[in-house]
Amino acid sequence: xxxxxxxxxxxxxxxxxxxxxxxxxxxxxxxxxxxxxxxxxxxxxxxxxxxxxxxxxxxxxxxxxxxxxxxxxxxxxxxxxxxxxxxxxxxxxxxxxxxxxxxxxxxxxxxxxxxxxxxxxxxxxxxxxxxxxxxxxxxxxxxxxxxxxxxxxxxxxxxxxxxxxxxxxxxxxxxxxxxxxxxxxxxxxxxxxxxxxxxxxxxxxxxxxxxxxxxxxxxxxxxxxxxxxxxxxxxxxxxxxxxxx
Amino acid sequence: xxxxxxxxxxxxxxxxxxxxxxxxxxxxxxxxxxxxxxxxxxxxxxxxxxxxxxxxxxxxxxxxxxxxxxxxxxxxxxxxxxxxxxxxxxxxxxxxxxxxxxxxxxxxxxxxxxxxxxxxxxxxxxxxxxxxxxxxxxxxxxxxxxxxxxxxxxxxxxxxxxxxxxxxxxxxxxxxxxxxxxxxxxxxxxxxxxxxxxxxxxxxxxxxxxxxxxxxxxxxxxxxxxxxxxxxxxxxxxxxxxxxxxxxxxxxxxxxxxxxxxxxxxxxxxxxxxxxxxxxxxxxxxxxxxxxxxxxxxxxxxxxxxxxxxxxxxxxxxxxxxxxxxxxxxxxxxxxxxxxxxxxxxxxxx
Numbered sequence: 001x002x003x004x005x006x007x008x009x010x011x012x013x014x015x016x017x018x019x020x021x022x023x024x025x026x027x028x029x030x031x032x033x034x035x036x037x038x039x040x041x042x043x044x045x046x047x048x049x050x051x052x053x054x055x056x057x058x059x060x061x062x063x064x065x066x067x068x069x070x071x072x073x074x075x076x077x078x079x080x081x082x083x084x085x086x087x088x089x090x091x092x093x094x095x096x097x098x099x100x101x102x103x104x105x106x107x108x109x110x111x112x113x114x115x116x117x118x119x120x121x122x123x124x125x126x127x128x129x130x131x132x133x134x135x136x137x138x139x140x141x142x143x144x145x146x147x148x149x150x151x152x153x154x155x156x157x158x159x160x161x162x163x164x165x166x167x168x169x170x171x172x173x174x175x176x177x178x179x180x181x182x183x184x185x186x187x188x189x190x191x192x193x194x195x196x197x198x199x200x201x202x203x204x205x206x207x208x209x210x211x212x213x214x215x216x217x218x219x220x221x222x223x224x225x226x227x228x229x230x231x232x233x234x235x236x237x238x239x240x241x242x243x244x245x
Numbered sequence: 246x247x248x249x250x251x252x253x254x255x256x257x258x259x260x261x262x263x264x265x266x267x268x269x270x271x272x273x274x275x276x277x278x279x280x281x282x283x284x285x286x287x288x289x290x291x292x293x294x295x296x297x298x299x300x301x302x303x304x305x306x307x308x309x310x311x312x313x314x315x316x317x318x319x320x321x322x323x324x325x326x327x328x329x330x331x332x333x334x335x336x337x338x339x340x341x342x343x344x345x346x347x348x349x350x351x352x353x354x355x356x357x358x359x360x361x362x363x364x365x366x367x368x369x370x371x372x373x374x375x376x377x378x379x380x381x382x383x384x385x386x387x388x389x390x391x392x393x394x395x396x397x398x399x400x401x402x403x404x405x406x407x408x409x410x411x412x413x414x415x416x417x418x419x420x421x422x423x424x425x426x427x428x429x430x431x432x433x434x435x436x437x438x439x440x441x442x443x444x445x446x447x448x449x450x451x452x453x454x455x456x457x458x459x460x461x462x463x464x465x466x467x468x469x470x471x472x473x474x475x476x477x478x479x480x481x482x483x484x485x486x487x488x489x490x491x492x493x494x495x496x497x498x499x500x501x502x503x504x505x506x507x508x509x510x511x512x513x514x515x516x517x518x519x520x521x522x523x524x525x526x527x528x529x530x531x532x533x534x535x536x537x538x539x540x541x542x543x544x545x546x547x548x549x550x551x552x553x554x555x556x557x558x559x560x561x562x563x564x565x566x567x568x569x570x571x572x573x574x575x576x577x578x579x580x581x582x583x584x585x586x587x588x589x590x591x592x593x594x595x
Binding site: 105 | 444445469473
């Protein structure tokens with residue numbers, strides 16, 4: 001694989017009892033790319049995300065991040081190394097304010113535990129990001145006052161606090177109204193233009209095909225296609241997986 | 246400072262001032278006695294809240310540290326040396342009673358620190374579990390330590406109990422030193438709780454309470470953060486145990502590691518409001534005198550526990566989040582009165 005790949009998976013496998021959710025999956029995410037991961041429901045996309053981010057332990061295979069093998073993936077150290085994710089169901093801290101939600105995500109050395117909860121630098125960065133995501137007006141409100149779409153925006157904004165290198169987005173636009181979808185798409189484009197790498201799981205096909213390149217297609221835990229959107233769309237194996245036989 | 250930012254410190258000073266003045270105004274022994282136990286439960290509840298209220302982990306074993314604190318102090322200043330197995334004789338009791346005075350109070354911070362360190366390995370093991378499993382594991386801790394207290398005769402003198410010398414404080418104001426010692430423990434707990442609330446440590450604990458998996462995904466070192474809170478909380482609990490032991494001067498395993506004390510430290514937190522600064526204190530000020538009153542009205546049998554249980558049921562039904570958070574909600578509703586239900590502009594599509 002090329003030297004520019006930021007994240008690589010080789011033969012990743014995960015079994016739940018008799019079900020093989022991810023089956024010998026190999027792929028790579030190039031640095032600076034906007035890679036999509038698609039596939040029918042139950043094809044193992046979220047499980048794959050969990051393996052890559054340390055939320056689940058793989059039964060086999062190798063993960064490399066930034067050229068280094070990740071021996072025991074765990075969310076805390078991966079996040080600190082620059083790999084971060086959002087969840088399918090927007091996960092935020094409901095009883096904390098937006099600013100506090102954002103501040104939790106800042107890298108902290110141990111000695112920081114005695115520092116004030118929200119320091120000036122944290123607040124400034126948080127405000128900047130909240131402004132970009134159109135949430136400025138609500139910055140002192142508790143996060144549980146947000147609508148679902150706003151929660152998705154907040155979760156997205158939160159993971160940017162640590163200035164990550166790779167962001168894994170799990171269905172960023174699911175259950176969100178069209179105006180909000182546009183805003184999320186616009187944010188992804190802008191951040192990508194600034195050099196951030198994305199791996200996106202998404203069901204909204206027009207969005208994926210317009211936004212991402214390359215597109216990786218998963219079915220029954222296996223990679224069945226990979227390539228530019230136009231090529232993938234006409235791949236017989238992909239059509240087969242989506243339309244069924 | 247703006248007037249709004251002064252509200253907190255002023256409120257704190259008023260409450261602390263009232264607590265300092267209390268035994269100077271009310272001299273009756275029985276009143277100060279109840280006040281000491283109120284402060285003890287306020288301190289225990291504050292300590293418990295520092296860990297459980299902030300992190301969301303329900304520990305039912307904290308009273309084990311209360312017992313450890315009590316026995317540590319009792320051992321350091323005991324009248325009889327249980328290692329030699331000798332019973333307390335009147336003679337040795339009288340000899341020693343001249344000695345200790347205020348010294349046990351000075352040693353208290355050391356006891357707190359030592360027990361906090363001891364709590365680290367215990368917490369490290371217990372915190373490998375979560376939610377209800379953690380509650381059960383810590384409950385086991387309670388019974389393990391009670392059993393140890395019965396059986397480690399060299400340290401605890403077993404079921405015959407351990408005695409400390411009765412200090413020669415002025416009889417008319419005998420309770421005062423204990424009152425102020427207990428108040429001191431409470432204040433240390435409040436200052437730590439207040440500082441943690443406003444620090445990154447507090448923010449991290451709150452994020453763990455809200456969604457621990459998500460917090461891990463944002464790089465929060467969850468285990469370390471929980472351990473720090475657990476250890477601090479255990480140390481404070483032990484200090485309260487130390488004052489308690491010296492006040493009673495005679496401690497037994499079944500009272501030093503007592504499930505009722507455990508419940509007594511948890512209930513005020515639920516009544517006043519988990520995760521708040523003053524909630525545990527408020528809860529204790531309401532519950533402990535009420536409990537004493539019920540014990541008095543409902544007789545010496547443990548029938549008062551039924552009344553106590555009833556209080557818990559009522560709290561869960563009427564104020565599931567506790568007094569202070571419920572007041573906070575009411576204030577929020579008042580602040581947003583007449584405005585939209587939520588500040589959200591958009592209607593979710595699905």
